[in-house]
Amino acid sequence: MKIGVFVCECGENIGRTVDCKKVAEIASHYPGVAYSVDYKYMCSDPGQNLIKKAIEDYKLDAVVVGSCSPHMHEKTFRKVCSSMGINPYLVEIANLREHCSWIHDNIAEATDKAADLIRLLVEKVKYNEPLFPIHVPVTKQALVIGGGISGIQAALDIANAGFKVVMVEKEPSIGGHMSQLSETFPTLDCSQCILTPRMVEVYQHPNIKLLTYSEIENVEGFIGNFKVTIRKKARSIKEDLCNGCGMCIQKCPNKKTAKSDFDEGLTTRTAIYVPFPQAVPNIPVIDRTVCTYYKNGKCKICVKVCGRDAIDFEQEDTILTEEIGAIIVATGYKLYTIDKKPADSPIQGYGEYGYGQYKDVISGLQFERIASASGPTAGEMKRPSDGKEPKKIVFIQCVGSRDESKGFSYCSKICCMYTAKHAMLYKHKVHDGEAYVFYMDIRAGGKNYDEFVRRAIEEDGVNYIRGRVSRIYEENGKYIVKGEDTLAGLPVQIDADMVVLATAMVAQPESPKLAQILSIPYDKYGFLAELHPKLHPIETSTGGIFLAGSANSPKDIPECVAMASAAAAKTLVLFGSDMLEREPIVAKVDESTCIGCLYCKKVCPYNAIEIKEIRNRNGELIKTVAYVNTGLCQGCGTCNATCPSKSVQLLGFRDDQIFAQLCAFADTI
Amino acid sequence: MKTAYFPGCSMAGTSREFSSSLKEVLALLNIELNEIDDWSCCGASSAHVTSHLLATALPARNLNLASQQGYDEIFAPCAACYSRLLMVSREVNNNKKMAAKVEDVLGEKLLPTPNVVNLLEYFTQIDKEKLAQLKKIDLSGLNVACYYGCLLVRPNGINELDDSEQPASMEALVSITGAKPVDWNFKTECCGAAHSIPHTNIVEILSKKIIDDAVAHKADIIVVGCPMCHSNLDMRQRKIKKDYPDTKETPILYLTELLGLSFGIDYNKLGLNLHYIDPIKLIEKRLEKEAVK
Helix, strand or coil: CCEEEEEECCCCCCCCCCCHHHHHHHHCCCCCEEEEEEECCCCCHHHHHHHHHHHHHHCCCEEEEEECCHHHHHHHHHHHHHHCCCCHHHEEEEECCCCCHHHCCCHHHHHHHHHHHHHHHHHHHCCCCCCCCEEEECCCEEEEECCCHHHHHHHHHHHHCCCEEEEECCCCCCCCHHHHCCEECCCCEEHHHHHHHHHHHHHHCCCEEEECCEEEEEEEEECCEEEEEEEECCCCECCCCCCCCCHHHHHCCCCCCEECCCCCCCCEECCEECCCCCCCCCCCEECCCCCHHHHHCCCCHHHHHCCCCCECCCCCCEEEEEEECEEEECCCEEECCCCCCCCCCCCCCCHHHCECCECCEEEHHHHHHHHCCCCCCCCCCCCCCCCCCCCEEEEEEEECCCCCCCCCCCCCCCHHHHHHHHHHHHHHHCCCCEEEEEECCCCCCCCCHHHHHHHHHHCCCCEEEECCEEEEEEECCEEEEEEEECCCCEEEEEEECEEEEEECEEECCCHHHHHHHHCCCECCCCCECCCECCCECCECCCCCEEECHHHCCCCCHHHHHHHHHHHHHHHHHHHCCCEEEECCCCEEECCCCCCCCCHHHHHCCCCCEEEEEEECCCCCEEEEEEEECCCCCCCCCHHHHHCCCCCEEECCCCHHHHHHHHHHHHHHC | CCEEECCHHHHHCCCHHHHHHHHHHHHHCCCCCEECCCCCCCCCCCHHHHCHHHHHHHHHHHHHHHHHCCCCEEECCCHHHHHHHHHHHHHHHHCHHHHHHHHHHHCCCCCCCCEEECHHHHHHHCCHHHHHHCCCCCCCCCEEEECCCCCCCCCECCECCCCCCCCCHHHHHHHCCCCEECCCCCCCCCCCHHHHCCCHHHHHHHHHHHHHHHHHCCCCEEEECCHHHHHHHHHCHHHHHHHCCCCCCCCEEEHHHHHHHHCCCCHHHHCHHHCCCCCHHHHHHHHHHHHHC
């Protein structure tokens, strides 16, 4: 084998600490090296030509480049060699910049190390074999999990590009948290007015199949070829017959059996219900836990009043399967309920604020409902306990957020803005009212955001107090809010009529379970993890699965929409070609030595190992072995390390290649 | 589980009624308390503002004595003793440097620390049925404000018994007697604690707030589990009343006294005669009223 070594100076980046000329000279003596040279910018056009010419002149069949990280230019150099007929997987990159020159300052030692790094790869490349990209077909139908603003945006973008979308929403209606909001910052436009047309668009779009009141049961397969099992929960209504007249809801005798989730528990709802009047689809659902019929077999009033025989008490869950090419996870967030310490939560709770104990201490979403024209008070400022107009209102920010001792260490990001909005909405409705905001910092980064907060303070006269609240208690119908003004250095006490807590955004409780079904990582809070925080914020570590919205981390509406469109764009990139090309760095099983213990199957984080049966001509089973699904395999090598008989090998990083490197390394010390 | 008893200085002095009522109640349950042999001061109040090492070494000595004597749990009814023992057991377990210093000061090796329990934890561990069976007198008609103070359900995250801001474990025990725990605001507010001596006026202000809030929520008595709280609320109450005449006289009982009352133990045996604010008159009045009903 004739190996060429090309040492790049990377301007001064490598050349400053590594004597590249000397490295090239040392490398020229390594066994197998036919040509060795250094150059100032190997990635530049003249540098690339230098490689091409050497390949031709010296009839090289493998190349080692000493340069920056392979993340940066591995593709570049592989392409150069490939154009000269060398298989790209016979090209190795020694990282002389991040792993050597940038982290050392002794020139002699750094030069030695650079030469050693190249030596290791020269030994490895001798064992490299040509590898060829894997091609897999693409199913051009996307799955969007979650029907909030993020899911809606992503689904519409993909559908409008002409591809099919299946949208799965676990609630009876799409719309998500945005449908609960009154007005939105920083423009104060009505949330429902901008959202509901988009909800209807989803419902009516010929390319979108909408499955509400449904959940993801199982996901198999790989990028371009997922097989998704969906559980469509029994609505107890025949969807094709119901015309949404609402008669059943009007006549349901169970008026107050359940709290309305949509109104955040401020109102009650009937046993047969739609979450809110603008729900999409406008088809009710029967809550079997409270419906009289399911309790004692009597009632059936809804059956009597339904003119279309749409009620079906016997309806069962149905299981659907869909062939899917790409998945967008847009499952959103939940608001942390600051009750007493929740039983299964690591969070201590905020008993000192009396949430759940005092009716007029409410959460941000509850305030949204009170402020909303479609809410329980039709948008009038009335407090929950006695319906009186609160003349003094206190908003407390960072309840649960940025609190290492009692809550979460992260910032929920949207609370500074929505609290300013709340205080403004309050002042617009109660002109003689006083609004106080307790804050730690005001984080108003975003277009027109800081201006918005200033407007609340300067134009609407909201009193901002920098400090925390230690306790809230009731005294003679007032809520005594005790806190600290850290700018004045004084304790403050406000006798408020109502208190609004800006509680932390938390991950959906089912989020880790869904992540496990999808084989994607999640962080310690349950938020789904992106592949890279800067360069791959949409992708997950599983190919073909993308993230959108606050399922990933707390986000406001514009960010969710932007991320959703980005996820749609990533999906469309995937759908742009009929076949997918994947790197051939995957595991391979030697079926002659595999004993079928399937330890590899247990450790594989991507569910890429399958069981293969080997049969003789008569169809009798001879043995079972492990089989790697190359579409799923991400090339992590865990199976390779686990296999007791060394039958699974990661192509490109086989044991003999690693040993060759280790032996060369042993030589250097 | 072998449990040691750490009385601390209060149980033998200012809060004798706590000690006697505890012993009387436990006697009915056939439980005998085994005092740690040669126990010493826990260092509460003064040591930890003087020297951190002293404040750590004093409880560490008692923890180690208990371990040496074969106990795996310490019951410290005084909330301050409990807090010091608990915090130090955590510190020597988590801070190797400090543990080495303490070993040096004490001149002995530290054994694995025993589990530390307070009054609420100790009684919550006892079978509720057993306690209910002992009830002879139903105390319904008596409204009780359960006052936890700052130490019984803290520190947050270390004491796992209850919610540190809205606790409910004392209410559960009080309910056994038939008395009605009231819903009130200041279960865990500060009583002024050790300011009792240098800044009595602060204690007066803070303790008055607690008494007033309990009264506003219709409590007849306040039940406590801490000698410090008791002395601030009971002993200082006359002075509070003198300075703030609108204060309504409110007897302060230890949880064990209330349990003992319901179990039919004699007033004097429980130590009810030792209080500054006489609880006996009020309790008899309430019980009579209930009997008439």
